[in-house]
Amino acid sequence: MNRIIRIIFLDILKNKIILAYTIILGILSWSSFGLEDNSAKGLLTILNIILFTVPLVSILFATIYLYNSSEFIELLLSQPIKRKKIWLSLFLGLSLSMVLAFFIGAGIPLLVYAPDSVGIMMLVVGCLISLVFVALAFLSSILTRDKSKGIGIAIMSWLYFALLFDGIVLFLLFQFSDYPIEKAMVAVTALSPIDLARIQILLQLDASAMMGYTGAIFKDFFGTSLGLLISFLLLCFWVVVPFFISLIKFKNKDL
Numbered sequence: 001m002n003r004i005i006r007i008i009f010l011d012i013l014k015n016k017i018i019l020a021y022t023i024i025l026g027i028l029s030w031s032s033f034g035l036e037d038n039s040a041k042g043l044l045t046i047l048n049i050i051l052f053t054v055p056l057v058s059i060l061f062a063t064i065y066l067y068n069s070s071e072f073i074e075l076l077l078s079q080p081i082k083r084k085k086i087w088l089s090l091f092l093g094l095s096l097s098m099v100l101a102f103f104i105g106a107g108i109p110l111l112v113y114a115p116d117s118v119g120i121m122m123l124v125v126g127c128l129i130s131l132v133f134v135a136l137a138f139l140s141s142i143l144t145r146d147k148s149k150g151i152g153i154a155i156m157s158w159l160y161f162a163l164l165f166d167g168i169v170l171f172l173l174f175q176f177s178d179y180p181i182e183k184a185m186v187a188v189t190a191l192s193p194i195d196l197a198r199i200q201i202l203l204q205l206d207a208s209a210m211m212g213y214t215g216a217i218f219k220d221f222f223g224t225s226l227g228l229l230i231s232f233l234l235l236c237f238w239v240v241v242p243f244f245i246s247l248i249k250f251k252n253k254d255l
Contacts, residue, residue, distance in 0.1 A: 004076065004086065008093025012065070018101050021057050025049065025105025033113040040205065043114060043122065046106055047201055050126045051194055054102060055133045056158050062094050062137030063154040067147040083251045091138060091243055098130040118204045125197045125235075132193045132238045133158070138246040142253065165192045193238040196231050 012018055032045035066073075069090070076086045106126060110119040140153040169188060189195045 004081075004089035005093045005096075008090060009096055012093065012097035013100075015065075017061060018097060021061070022101040022105045025053075025102065026109070029106045029109035033109055039113050043118060043205065046110065046122060047198075049106060050122060050129060050201070051198055052162055054106075054126055054129055055162060055194060058098050058130045058133035059137045059140070059154045059158050060151070062098070062134045063141050063151055064147075065094065066090070066137065066141040067150060084247065087138075087247050087250045091134065094137075095131050095134050098134055099127045102126050102130050118201075121204045122201055124232075125200055128232070128235045128239070129193065129197055132235065132242075135239045135241075135243040135246070139242040142246045142249045161192050161194045165195065169195075190234050193235055196235055196238075200228070200231055 028049060029042075029046055033039060033042035073086065073090070077083065103123070107123045110123050113119070114122075136157050137154055140157060141150045143153060144150050169185065172188075173185070189199060
C-alpha cells in the first residue's frame, strides 16, 4: 500500500498541472501580501482563493487523473491486492499531493506574513477543503464510466457548493424573512463545506459584525470552542462520507 501511494504521489508531483497550480498559488499569495501594507487585505484575497480556486482545481484535477489512470487501476486489480487498499492508496496519494501544492503555494506565505491564529486557521481550512473536493472527485469518477459525464458531475458539484448553495440560502432567507430562522441557518451551513470554511475564517477575521444578526448567531455558535470543534468535525465528515460511498461503489463495481 505504501509503495502504491509513493508511486502515485511522485507521479503527480511530476505533473505540469500541479507545478503550475503551485506556482500560480505562490504568485497570487506572495503578491497579495507584498502589494498591500495591510495584511488583512492579503488574507481576504487568499480567502477567495481558498473558497473558489482550491476546490475547483482539486476536484477537476483529481477527477481527470482518476479517469486517465483507469489502465493503471486495472493493472493493480489484476494483482493480489484488495480493492480497498487500491482505492485508499489512490486517495491518499492524490490528497497528499494537493495538500502539499496548497501548502507550498499559499501556506508558506500565510505562515510568513500571518503567523497567528488567522493564518493557521486559513492554512488548516485550505488543506481540509482540498481533501473534501478530492473526496468528491472520487465519488464523481466512480458514478459513471463516461469521462465527460464524470467531469461534468465534478464541475456541477463545484458550482453548487461555490455559487448555487449561497443563492438557495439567500432565497430561503428572503422568503422566510418574517420568521426567526437565523438559528436554522447554522444547521444549513453544515450542508456546504465551503460555507463552513468561509464562516470559520470570517469569524477569525472578526468580520462577523458585517453579517448582521445572522453573523452574531454564527459567532455565538461557531465562535466557541465547541462550535469550532463541531465545524472541523463537519469538514472531516465531508471528507469521509463521499470517499466511503465511492469506496463501496468501487468494491462492488465490475471494471
